[in-house]
Amino acid sequence: MNAGPIPDRLPADLYGRRDRDRAVRILDAVATARLTWTTLVNRRPVTPVVDDRRLALVVTDRRIEAHDEDVVTLRLQAPDRRELPRWRPGAHLDLELPSGRLRQYSLCGDPADAIGYRIAVRRIPEGGGGSVEVHDTVSVGTPLIVRGPRNAFPFAVPGYGSPSTRVHFVAGGIGITPMLPMARLAHRLGLDWSMVYTGRSRDALPFLDEIESFGDRAVVRTDDRSGLPDAAALLPGVTRGCAVYCCGPSAMTATVAAAVRDRGIELHSERFSPPPIIDGRPFEIEIASTGEIFEVPAYRTALDAILDRRPDRPYSCRQGFCRTCKVRVLAGVPDHRETTLTDAERDAGDLLVCVSRSASERLVLDL
Numbered sequence: 001m002n003a004g005p006i007p008d009r010l011p012a013d014l015y016g017r018r019d020r021d022r023a024v025r026i027l028d029a030v031a032t033a034r035l036t037w038t039t040l041v042n043r044r045p046v047t048p049v050v051d052d053r054r055l056a057l058v059v060t061d062r063r064i065e066a067h068d069e070d071v072v073t074l075r076l077q078a079p080d081r082r083e084l085p086r087w088r089p090g091a092h093l094d095l096e097l098p099s100g101r102l103r104q105y106s107l108c109g110d111p112a113d114a115i116g117y118r119i120a121v122r123r124i125p126e127g128g129g130g131s132v133e134v135h136d137t138v139s140v141g142t143p144l145i146v147r148g149p150r151n152a153f154p155f156a157v158p159g160y161g162s163p164s165t166r167v168h169f170v171a172g173g174i175g176i177t178p179m180l181p182m183a184r185l186a187h188r189l190g191l192d193w194s195m196v197y198t199g200r201s202r203d204a205l206p207f208l209d210e211i212e213s214f215g216d217r218a219v220v221r222t223d224d225r226s227g228l229p230d231a232a233a234l235l236p237g238v239t240r241g242c243a244v245y246c247c248g249p250s251a252m253t254a255t256v257a258a259a260v261r262d263r264g265i266e267l268h269s270e271r272f273s274p275p276p277i278i279d280g281r282p283f284e285i286e287i288a289s290t291g292e293i294f295e296v297p298a299y300r301t302a303l304d305a306i307l308d309r310r311p312d313r314p315y316s317c318r319q320g321f322c323r324t325c326k327v328r329v330l331a332g333v334p335d336h337r338e339t340t341l342t343d344a345e346r347d348a349g350d351l352l353v354c355v356s357r358s359a360s361e362r363l364v365l366d367l
Contacts, residue, residue: 054096055084059142060116065206070123071174072135073108073206075116076144083114087149089181090270093119094147094322098137102324103130104317106177107149108207110184117146120206122174152321153270155182156243158191164243164266169195170234170256172248176207178270179247187214194237196221198229198252231259240264250276274318275355277301283358288330288366302353302363310367320355327351332363 061075076093078084092106109118121134138144156162167186171179176197186193195218199205202222211218219236221229234256238244243266246256253269254276260267280298285305287293296305303325306313315325320338329349335357341350351365 054145054147057084057117057144057146059138059140059144062138062140065120066122067203068201070204071120071206072123073118073120074134074138075109075118076146077116081115084117085149086114087111087117088151089155089185090153090178091149091151092153092178093117093149095119095134096145096147097130097133098142098144099129099133100314101130101133102314102322103134104322106153108177108180111181117149120174120177122206153178153247153268155185155245156268157185157189158243162243162266164241165192166242167191167193168235168238168242168244169193170244170246170248170252171195171197172252173199173204174206175246175248175252175270176205176211177247179245180207180210182245183211183214183218187217193217195219196229196234196236198222198234198248200224229255231255235259238265242266243268245269247271250274271319274301275320280357283360284362285358286331286362286364288364293362296357301355302357306353306365306367313367315354318354320352323352325352325354327353328366330364330366332358333360334363335359 055078057076058079059074060077061073063073065071065073087107088111090106092104095103095105097103105119105121107117108120109116121131123135124131154161158164158167167182169179169183179195179197183193183195195211195214197205197211197218198221200222201224202208202220205220205222208220211220221233223229226233229252234252235244238260240263244256244260246253246267246269248271250271253271257267257269277299280300282298283296284293285296285302287309292309294305294309296302301318303313303315303318307315313325317324320340323340326341327350329351334346334351336346336351337355337357338352340352351363353365
Protein backbone atom coordinates (compact mmCIF):
# COMPACT_ATOMS: atom_id res chain seq x y z
CA MET A 1 0.00 0.00 0.00
CA ASN A 2 1.12 3.56 -0.58
CA ALA A 3 2.27 5.65 2.29
CA GLY A 4 -0.18 8.19 3.67
CA PRO A 5 -0.15 11.83 2.56
CA ILE A 6 2.66 14.03 3.82
CA PRO A 7 1.52 17.28 5.41
CA ASP A 8 2.16 20.32 3.23
CA ARG A 9 3.45 22.32 6.17
CA LEU A 10 5.66 20.82 8.84
CA PRO A 11 5.96 22.26 12.35
CA ALA A 12 8.52 25.04 12.68
CA ASP A 13 10.43 22.98 15.25
CA LEU A 14 11.25 20.45 12.52
CA TYR A 15 12.03 22.73 9.60
CA GLY A 16 12.64 26.45 9.50
CA ARG A 17 13.29 27.08 13.17
CA ARG A 18 16.09 29.62 13.45
CA ASP A 19 16.81 29.91 17.13
CA ARG A 20 19.07 26.97 17.96
CA ASP A 21 21.35 26.73 20.96
CA ARG A 22 25.16 26.75 20.66
CA ALA A 23 25.53 23.00 21.23
CA VAL A 24 23.20 22.21 18.32
CA ARG A 25 25.13 24.57 16.04
CA ILE A 26 28.41 22.81 16.92
CA LEU A 27 26.87 19.39 16.26
CA ASP A 28 25.56 20.65 12.90
CA ALA A 29 29.04 21.84 11.94
CA VAL A 30 30.62 18.50 12.91
CA ALA A 31 27.95 16.58 10.96
CA THR A 32 28.41 18.77 7.89
CA ALA A 33 32.20 18.28 7.96
CA ARG A 34 31.76 14.52 8.34
CA LEU A 35 29.31 14.39 5.44
CA THR A 36 31.64 16.41 3.21
CA TRP A 37 34.59 14.11 4.04
CA THR A 38 32.50 10.98 3.35
CA THR A 39 31.32 12.37 0.00
CA LEU A 40 34.88 13.14 -1.10
CA VAL A 41 36.14 9.70 -0.09
CA ASN A 42 33.35 7.62 -1.63
CA ARG A 43 32.39 9.74 -4.65
CA ARG A 44 29.55 7.43 -5.55
CA PRO A 45 26.94 8.74 -8.01
CA VAL A 46 23.79 9.94 -6.31
CA THR A 47 20.48 11.25 -7.55
CA PRO A 48 20.62 15.04 -7.47
CA VAL A 49 17.33 16.50 -6.34
CA VAL A 50 17.22 19.61 -8.51
CA ASP A 51 14.33 20.96 -6.46
CA ASP A 52 11.35 19.50 -4.64
CA ARG A 53 9.62 18.60 -7.92
CA ARG A 54 12.52 17.52 -10.16
CA LEU A 55 14.64 14.37 -10.12
CA ALA A 56 17.59 13.30 -12.24
CA LEU A 57 16.95 9.72 -13.37
CA VAL A 58 18.42 7.39 -15.98
CA VAL A 59 16.82 5.02 -18.50
CA THR A 60 17.57 1.45 -17.35
CA ASP A 61 15.33 -0.45 -19.76
CA ARG A 62 13.76 0.24 -23.16
CA ARG A 63 11.25 -2.05 -24.89
CA ILE A 64 9.01 -2.04 -27.95
CA GLU A 65 5.48 -2.75 -26.71
CA ALA A 66 3.32 -2.86 -29.89
CA HIS A 67 3.84 -4.97 -33.01
CA ASP A 68 3.72 -1.87 -35.21
CA GLU A 69 6.82 -0.73 -33.24
CA ASP A 70 5.28 2.68 -32.60
CA VAL A 71 5.05 2.30 -28.80
CA VAL A 72 8.12 2.15 -26.60
CA THR A 73 8.32 1.81 -22.82
CA LEU A 74 11.07 3.30 -20.69
CA ARG A 75 12.01 2.28 -17.18
CA LEU A 76 13.47 5.15 -15.19
CA GLN A 77 15.54 4.74 -12.03
CA ALA A 78 17.85 6.76 -9.84
CA PRO A 79 21.55 6.15 -10.67
CA ASP A 80 22.05 4.73 -7.17
CA ARG A 81 18.74 2.78 -7.24
CA ARG A 82 17.34 4.70 -4.32
CA GLU A 83 13.61 4.76 -3.64
CA LEU A 84 11.58 7.23 -5.70
CA PRO A 85 8.60 9.36 -4.63
CA ARG A 86 5.48 7.23 -4.35
CA TRP A 87 2.55 7.55 -6.73
CA ARG A 88 -0.99 6.32 -7.16
CA PRO A 89 -2.86 5.07 -10.25
CA GLY A 90 -3.61 7.87 -12.72
CA ALA A 91 -0.41 9.82 -11.99
CA HIS A 92 1.96 11.13 -14.66
CA LEU A 93 5.49 12.48 -14.98
CA ASP A 94 6.66 15.66 -16.69
CA LEU A 95 9.64 14.52 -18.75
CA GLU A 96 12.34 17.04 -19.67
CA LEU A 97 13.83 15.72 -22.91
CA PRO A 98 17.46 16.33 -23.95
CA SER A 99 16.26 18.96 -26.47
CA GLY A 100 14.55 20.94 -23.71
CA ARG A 101 11.05 19.86 -24.71
CA LEU A 102 8.67 19.15 -21.82
CA ARG A 103 6.18 16.31 -22.24
CA GLN A 104 3.72 14.53 -19.94
CA TYR A 105 3.50 10.72 -19.82
CA SER A 106 1.29 8.57 -17.61
CA LEU A 107 2.92 6.15 -15.23
CA CYS A 108 1.95 2.65 -16.34
CA GLY A 109 4.03 0.47 -14.04
CA ASP A 110 3.29 -0.83 -10.56
CA PRO A 111 2.95 1.73 -7.72
CA ALA A 112 4.44 -0.92 -5.42
CA ASP A 113 7.71 -0.72 -7.40
CA ALA A 114 9.58 1.68 -5.12
CA ILE A 115 12.73 2.10 -7.24
CA GLY A 116 11.45 2.43 -10.81
CA TYR A 117 8.98 4.33 -12.95
CA ARG A 118 7.60 3.01 -16.25
CA ILE A 119 6.17 5.21 -19.00
CA ALA A 120 5.01 4.39 -22.53
CA VAL A 121 5.32 6.68 -25.55
CA ARG A 122 3.60 6.32 -28.92
CA ARG A 123 5.41 7.79 -31.90
CA ILE A 124 3.36 10.69 -33.29
CA PRO A 125 5.28 12.30 -36.16
CA GLU A 126 2.95 15.32 -36.29
CA GLY A 127 2.88 15.79 -32.52
CA GLY A 128 5.58 18.43 -32.15
CA GLY A 129 8.65 16.22 -32.00
CA GLY A 130 8.53 15.00 -28.39
CA SER A 131 7.51 11.42 -29.11
CA VAL A 132 9.85 11.22 -32.10
CA GLU A 133 12.72 12.39 -29.90
CA VAL A 134 11.95 9.71 -27.31
CA HIS A 135 11.90 7.00 -29.98
CA ASP A 136 14.96 8.15 -31.89
CA THR A 137 17.33 9.53 -29.27
CA VAL A 138 16.45 8.14 -25.82
CA SER A 139 18.07 4.80 -25.06
CA VAL A 140 19.31 2.77 -22.09
CA GLY A 141 21.70 4.97 -20.15
CA THR A 142 20.18 8.29 -21.24
CA PRO A 143 19.91 10.68 -18.25
CA LEU A 144 16.58 12.50 -17.96
CA ILE A 145 15.09 15.07 -15.61
CA VAL A 146 11.53 14.33 -14.45
CA ARG A 147 9.06 16.41 -12.52
CA GLY A 148 6.44 14.84 -10.34
CA PRO A 149 4.77 12.46 -10.00
CA ARG A 150 1.55 14.47 -10.27
CA ASN A 151 -2.01 13.18 -10.45
CA ALA A 152 -4.78 14.94 -12.38
CA PHE A 153 -6.65 11.68 -13.04
CA PRO A 154 -6.91 9.92 -9.66
CA PHE A 155 -8.60 6.57 -9.13
CA ALA A 156 -11.34 6.80 -6.48
CA VAL A 157 -11.77 3.28 -5.10
CA PRO A 158 -15.44 2.27 -4.62
CA GLY A 159 -16.26 2.17 -0.94
CA TYR A 160 -13.43 4.57 -0.12
CA GLY A 161 -13.19 7.54 -2.48
CA SER A 162 -16.31 6.77 -4.49
CA PRO A 163 -19.95 5.86 -3.67
CA SER A 164 -20.08 3.57 -6.73
CA THR A 165 -20.18 -0.19 -6.36
CA ARG A 166 -18.66 -1.15 -9.71
CA VAL A 167 -15.91 0.16 -12.02
CA HIS A 168 -15.67 0.10 -15.82
CA PHE A 169 -12.57 1.20 -17.72
CA VAL A 170 -12.60 2.42 -21.33
CA ALA A 171 -9.19 2.79 -22.98
CA GLY A 172 -8.38 3.87 -26.51
CA GLY A 173 -4.91 3.07 -27.88
CA ILE A 174 -2.15 4.66 -25.80
CA GLY A 175 -4.89 5.74 -23.39
CA ILE A 176 -4.36 2.36 -21.76
CA THR A 177 -1.35 3.73 -19.85
CA PRO A 178 -3.13 5.30 -16.84
CA MET A 179 -5.69 2.47 -16.88
CA LEU A 180 -3.22 -0.34 -16.31
CA PRO A 181 -2.35 0.61 -12.70
CA MET A 182 -6.05 1.26 -11.99
CA ALA A 183 -7.05 -2.16 -13.31
CA ARG A 184 -4.28 -3.86 -11.35
CA LEU A 185 -5.42 -2.19 -8.15
CA ALA A 186 -9.08 -3.05 -8.79
CA HIS A 187 -8.04 -6.65 -9.44
CA ARG A 188 -5.93 -6.88 -6.27
CA LEU A 189 -8.75 -5.43 -4.16
CA GLY A 190 -11.28 -7.89 -5.57
CA LEU A 191 -13.52 -5.15 -6.94
CA ASP A 192 -16.31 -5.70 -9.43
CA TRP A 193 -14.71 -4.26 -12.55
CA SER A 194 -14.54 -4.57 -16.33
CA MET A 195 -12.68 -3.01 -19.24
CA VAL A 196 -13.03 -2.32 -22.96
CA TYR A 197 -9.71 -1.69 -24.71
CA THR A 198 -10.02 -0.45 -28.28
CA GLY A 199 -7.75 0.62 -31.14
CA ARG A 200 -7.14 0.42 -34.88
CA SER A 201 -5.76 -3.12 -34.86
CA ARG A 202 -4.11 -5.57 -32.51
CA ASP A 203 -0.73 -4.67 -33.97
CA ALA A 204 -1.22 -1.08 -32.78
CA LEU A 205 -2.21 -1.97 -29.21
CA PRO A 206 0.47 -2.08 -26.49
CA PHE A 207 0.38 -4.26 -23.37
CA LEU A 208 -1.93 -6.89 -24.85
CA ASP A 209 -0.32 -9.65 -22.77
CA GLU A 210 -0.89 -7.71 -19.56
CA ILE A 211 -4.50 -6.88 -20.47
CA GLU A 212 -5.37 -10.43 -21.49
CA SER A 213 -3.96 -11.75 -18.21
CA PHE A 214 -7.09 -10.32 -16.57
CA GLY A 215 -9.21 -12.90 -18.40
CA ASP A 216 -12.78 -12.10 -19.42
CA ARG A 217 -12.88 -8.93 -17.34
CA ALA A 218 -11.07 -7.13 -20.18
CA VAL A 219 -12.43 -7.07 -23.74
CA VAL A 220 -10.07 -6.11 -26.59
CA ARG A 221 -11.95 -4.58 -29.53
CA THR A 222 -10.33 -3.37 -32.76
CA ASP A 223 -11.66 -1.17 -35.56
CA ASP A 224 -10.34 -3.37 -38.37
CA ARG A 225 -12.44 -6.32 -37.16
CA SER A 226 -15.47 -4.70 -35.53
CA GLY A 227 -15.68 -1.19 -36.96
CA LEU A 228 -15.64 2.05 -34.97
CA PRO A 229 -17.16 1.44 -31.53
CA ASP A 230 -20.35 3.19 -30.44
CA ALA A 231 -21.44 3.89 -26.88
CA ALA A 232 -23.04 0.46 -26.49
CA ALA A 233 -19.79 -1.25 -27.46
CA LEU A 234 -17.72 0.90 -25.13
CA LEU A 235 -20.07 0.65 -22.13
CA PRO A 236 -21.49 -2.91 -22.00
CA GLY A 237 -23.50 -3.54 -18.87
CA VAL A 238 -22.81 -0.07 -17.43
CA THR A 239 -25.76 1.09 -15.33
CA ARG A 240 -26.49 3.44 -12.46
CA GLY A 241 -24.05 3.00 -9.58
CA CYS A 242 -21.10 2.27 -11.86
CA ALA A 243 -18.01 4.50 -12.08
CA VAL A 244 -16.55 4.87 -15.59
CA TYR A 245 -12.91 5.77 -16.23
CA CYS A 246 -12.19 6.74 -19.81
CA CYS A 247 -8.92 7.72 -21.50
CA GLY A 248 -8.17 8.09 -25.18
CA PRO A 249 -9.00 10.17 -28.25
CA SER A 250 -11.35 13.12 -27.89
CA ALA A 251 -14.05 11.53 -30.06
CA MET A 252 -14.14 8.45 -27.84
CA THR A 253 -14.27 10.39 -24.57
CA ALA A 254 -17.02 12.62 -26.01
CA THR A 255 -19.05 9.53 -26.99
CA VAL A 256 -18.72 8.07 -23.50
CA ALA A 257 -19.54 11.38 -21.80
CA ALA A 258 -22.69 11.85 -23.87
CA ALA A 259 -23.84 8.29 -23.14
CA VAL A 260 -23.51 8.48 -19.34
CA ARG A 261 -24.81 12.02 -18.90
CA ASP A 262 -27.84 12.23 -16.57
CA ARG A 263 -27.80 8.48 -15.93
CA GLY A 264 -26.42 8.48 -12.39
CA ILE A 265 -23.08 7.17 -13.64
CA GLU A 266 -19.86 8.57 -12.21
CA LEU A 267 -17.48 9.60 -15.02
CA HIS A 268 -13.74 10.28 -14.82
CA SER A 269 -11.94 10.99 -18.08
CA GLU A 270 -8.64 12.07 -19.55
CA ARG A 271 -7.90 12.65 -23.23
CA PHE A 272 -4.60 12.36 -25.08
CA SER A 273 -5.43 14.90 -27.79
CA PRO A 274 -6.39 18.59 -27.88
CA PRO A 275 -10.00 19.47 -27.03
CA PRO A 276 -12.22 20.66 -29.89
CA ILE A 277 -12.59 24.42 -30.35
CA ILE A 278 -16.08 25.48 -29.29
CA ASP A 279 -17.55 28.81 -30.42
CA GLY A 280 -14.23 29.92 -31.85
CA ARG A 281 -14.04 33.42 -33.33
CA PRO A 282 -11.16 34.79 -35.40
CA PHE A 283 -8.82 37.32 -33.82
CA GLU A 284 -5.38 38.81 -34.34
CA ILE A 285 -2.13 38.38 -32.45
CA GLU A 286 0.53 41.05 -32.37
CA ILE A 287 4.03 40.14 -31.23
CA ALA A 288 5.14 43.07 -29.11
CA SER A 289 8.87 42.74 -29.77
CA THR A 290 8.57 42.82 -33.58
CA GLY A 291 5.19 44.39 -34.31
CA GLU A 292 4.30 41.35 -36.45
CA ILE A 293 0.53 40.83 -36.74
CA PHE A 294 -1.19 37.63 -37.88
CA GLU A 295 -4.67 36.13 -37.73
CA VAL A 296 -5.92 33.20 -35.67
CA PRO A 297 -8.83 31.61 -37.60
CA ALA A 298 -11.93 30.45 -35.73
CA TYR A 299 -10.99 26.80 -36.26
CA ARG A 300 -7.35 27.04 -35.06
CA THR A 301 -5.76 27.62 -31.67
CA ALA A 302 -3.55 30.58 -30.86
CA LEU A 303 -0.72 28.12 -30.23
CA ASP A 304 -0.99 26.68 -33.73
CA ALA A 305 -0.88 30.15 -35.26
CA ILE A 306 2.12 31.12 -33.13
CA LEU A 307 4.00 27.92 -34.03
CA ASP A 308 3.66 28.77 -37.72
CA ARG A 309 5.93 31.75 -37.06
CA ARG A 310 7.79 30.71 -33.93
CA PRO A 311 8.26 26.90 -34.23
CA ASP A 312 10.63 26.87 -31.26
CA ARG A 313 7.96 28.05 -28.80
CA PRO A 314 7.56 25.55 -25.95
CA TYR A 315 4.33 23.63 -25.47
CA SER A 316 3.26 20.20 -24.29
CA CYS A 317 -0.21 19.01 -23.27
CA ARG A 318 -2.32 21.24 -25.59
CA GLN A 319 -5.14 20.92 -23.06
CA GLY A 320 -4.64 23.87 -20.74
CA PHE A 321 -3.06 21.83 -17.98
CA CYS A 322 0.73 21.86 -17.96
CA ARG A 323 1.37 25.66 -18.35
CA THR A 324 4.29 25.09 -20.72
CA CYS A 325 2.80 27.42 -23.36
CA LYS A 326 2.06 30.29 -20.95
CA VAL A 327 2.61 33.79 -22.38
CA ARG A 328 2.06 37.34 -21.12
CA VAL A 329 -0.74 39.51 -22.57
CA LEU A 330 0.28 43.17 -22.84
CA ALA A 331 -2.93 44.48 -24.44
CA GLY A 332 -6.35 43.11 -25.35
CA VAL A 333 -8.98 41.08 -23.52
CA PRO A 334 -8.20 37.37 -23.10
CA ASP A 335 -10.87 34.67 -23.30
CA HIS A 336 -9.56 32.21 -20.72
CA ARG A 337 -10.64 28.65 -21.48
CA GLU A 338 -8.63 26.72 -18.92
CA THR A 339 -9.11 26.06 -15.22
CA THR A 340 -5.44 26.08 -14.30
CA LEU A 341 -4.40 29.70 -13.83
CA THR A 342 -5.21 31.52 -10.61
CA ASP A 343 -7.07 34.82 -10.54
CA ALA A 344 -3.82 36.57 -9.67
CA GLU A 345 -2.07 35.02 -12.69
CA ARG A 346 -4.88 36.06 -14.99
CA ASP A 347 -4.84 39.58 -13.55
CA ALA A 348 -1.09 39.69 -14.23
CA GLY A 349 -1.77 38.92 -17.91
CA ASP A 350 -0.89 35.23 -18.08
CA LEU A 351 -2.53 33.23 -20.89
CA LEU A 352 -2.34 29.59 -21.99
CA VAL A 353 -2.39 29.85 -25.76
CA CYS A 354 -3.09 26.14 -26.34
CA VAL A 355 -6.77 26.52 -25.42
CA SER A 356 -7.54 30.16 -24.57
CA ARG A 357 -8.49 32.77 -27.13
CA SER A 358 -9.33 36.47 -27.32
CA ALA A 359 -12.51 38.36 -26.45
CA SER A 360 -11.15 41.40 -28.28
CA GLU A 361 -10.13 41.83 -31.92
CA ARG A 362 -6.42 41.66 -31.07
CA LEU A 363 -4.08 40.41 -28.36
CA VAL A 364 -0.62 41.89 -27.97
CA LEU A 365 1.69 39.18 -26.61
CA ASP A 366 5.13 39.23 -25.03
CA LEU A 367 6.82 36.18 -26.54
